Amino acid sequence: MRRMSAPSSHTAGGERVMILSAGVGSGHNSAAAAVQQACSARPDIVESQVLDVLQVSSALYRDVLGKGYFVLVEDLPWLVEWGYDASNPPFRRRGPIDPWTRMNALPVIQAIKRFRPTAIVCTHFLPAQLLATLILRGAIDARTAVVTTDYDFQGLWLTSAFHKLFVAREEARVELTALGLPPDRVAATGIPIAANPDVASERDANGPPMLLISAGAKGGDYAVAVVRQTLHMRSAFTATVVCGHNDALRQRIEQLVEPAGDRYRVLGFTADMPQLLRRADLFVGKPGGLSASECMAAGLPMVLVNPIPGQEVRNGDYLMEEGAAVRCNAAATIGWKIDEVLREPGRLARMQAAAQRTGRPGAAADVLTGLLDGPSRPLVVTRAAQKTILAESEQRVVATDLTGPSSLVSLVDQAAGSTVALxxxxxxxxxxxxxxxxxxxxxxxxxxxxxxxRWEERRLLRAMLRGDDVLPVRVEGPPTPFRTLHG
Known part of the structure; x- marks a missing residue:
């Protein structure tokens, strides 16, 4: 494969940032749009481009990954949970991408060649895996970032080569460094969300609390049960119901709330969500990574309903741990649960303060700073190291517990001080x-x-050296007993 070279970030041309996403749900693309928005605020970035890799793939590939996922969510949620758990161990997926994905990746590779980026940000694991393959082949010379879009880290996002890995919270960073990843390559920035500097908080402290009930972009039918339950609440409130692109759902809910007069406002898809998030007192809906991050940035606590097994359940666990959410596990208790939050003196205010503390509104800008000001050489994790991390994590062993030939060592660029290989x-x-x-x-x-x-050593050197002929490195680790015995 021919090398896709890119101009240095220090040239007069400036940075060219490409953001790769995949439209499996709206969250990954929303994060990509947030990063692109942050690009416009940096004078050193002369051009940015967002590419949904599924949109340039075959229709069959797009349907299987995109529509197929939501079919499973609706009809076989237990299978979604099984798939999440099966793909969660770190580096369970190793080696080159599969032939079907490789074939569908050709248009993405062509797009990268045409754009000639100096930096690439991935907000989905599919393009992240593709870029790792390109780095190891010496086919790309751009800084690459992997940006996760849920609060709990899933091992599926780990790849064999990248420049920087951005996770949503500190616990995920601690987990990855405990597994052996170098601390200089992992940062906890939060999940990128769009900045809305002109949207001020508009909560009415003197009026009844406003509920923002969201059915998601596609308009999930679970919203009907939520609204029906709120009709039985004892607390004073108003509610705005957002039905997304589902016109039939909107009509059903309008008919349902008609006897309640002007207490409810029912909307379809709206571009006014930033304003609604800051006007509302309590959000009722699913804990998707982007939705939750936007709520936290707005200081808006959540009542969680109908979470997708796997990532959304874990998102909810984190928000409840922080005191910024409660979860309804039964449709019959949703109204009672919301009532409990509204009727207990001071509880809503405490949850709003917890949401404000949890929010990371500057995540997108922090991702760009961490990538563009970070190491110029990628980190390469060899297959042997990946196997060790996987095997030991399944035994609940962390990297610092390892001794002997299977322990992990790092190669550190002596000039830059960054880790270039594990x-x-x-x-x-x-x-x-x-x-x-x-x-x-x-x-x-x-x-x-x-x-x-050997093949593994050859690609390791190719990725570390990049355009140079010589690279002095120092060896860090393994633990002292092994180094003394074999050094």
């Missing part, structure tokens, strides 16, 4: 034979020895 200690042998330096470190060079390198 490998197993036993893999150092061949590198030391060819690249050992007098100070105990290594000086990596393009191989000219008569004995060819």
């Amino acid at each position: 490998l197993r200690a036993e893999e150092l042998g061949d590198l030391q034979k060819r690249h050992a330096a007098g100070n105990g470190g290594l000086v990596l060079r393009r191989d000219k020895a008569p004995v060819p390198l």
